[in-house]
Amino acid sequence: MSAPPIFLFGFNKWKTFIRDWFPEYEPKYARMKQWPLEFDIYWKRQLLRNPDTRVLAWQYKGPPKLKEFCARHRIPFYYVEDGFLRSVALGASRVPPLSLAFDAQDMYFNANGPTDLEDILRTYDFESDDALMNRARATREQLLASRLSKYNSGHSLDIVSIYGKKTGKRVLVIGQVERxxxxxxxxxxxxxxxxLVRFAALENPAAQIIYKPHPEVLKGTAEAKSDPELVRDIALILRQDISLADALDTVDHVYTITSLSGFEALLRGIKVTTIGCPFYSGWGLTDDRQASPRRGRKLSIDEVFAAAYILYAKYLDPVSKQPIEIEQALEVLARMRAEQIAA
Structure with missing residues (x-):
């Protein structure tokens, strides 16, 4: 008996790693660039051929009508994106992810409507789940002790040699890929x-402002739409890809638009101002500049960590190709980083 199909929309050809996540399914890759009527004429018929069909879409790169069609015909559908502990290199380097996020409602970063992650944050009974909260605290401490991050592509160094001696408040501005x-x-x-750099400087006139461009911008794999040289007069610009754990050392305040780095700052007890509405804002932990009417619940840092990193994100061992939990994922990442440094 042949394996049921899993249709993959918006997946670049190099993302063959998705086979490892669904070994019981036969992957069917749709073309990235489709003809205007291709979904109506061809793919709809293909999706209905097997009652056990599943559909995945990488971010919003699938056909516009895909999710609606799947809902109407009760076909399981999920948006897919890199998880919060991805790899020891950038996604642009085509390194398979150790973690993925699957969401049946929307992308977890979309603030315009509910998502599976937001629903967990909004409704989960954390107070009654002592085992989960004990696990969250232990795993957060494991993450901080390991100094791991989402990408782990940056160099580790003595940050004093870059920042200089601390004489007052220190503000770190986190750059993102602007597209x-x-x-x-x-x-x-x-x-x-x-x-964002100018805004942080305006609100903190006596502070040392440090600007960390996104690693993909520093490595040239993503375009910088705003030239860092234009804010050199008000900020120290980090020119090398420094590990996030090092960059956050001795920092008092972080400014970000929507970056996950803001949450990693929160994990370290650093004040965070969010201009947009990332998944971790609106729960009483951040200085929010964009309100979300759906988010009024007060949560602890461990509760948000438990929701995102334990209950929501999924992990896969890159060697055994078996599902693992976050504790094992941290061990794998630490080993991979050590091997990369030693190479």
């Missing part, structure tokens, strides 16, 4: 990285 979907769908304001 990123998390900004387009997670921030209602028009704001570039340079705008």
């Amino acid at each position: 990123d979907a998390s900004i387009a769908y997670g921030c209602s304001k028009k704001m570039t990285n340079n705008d």
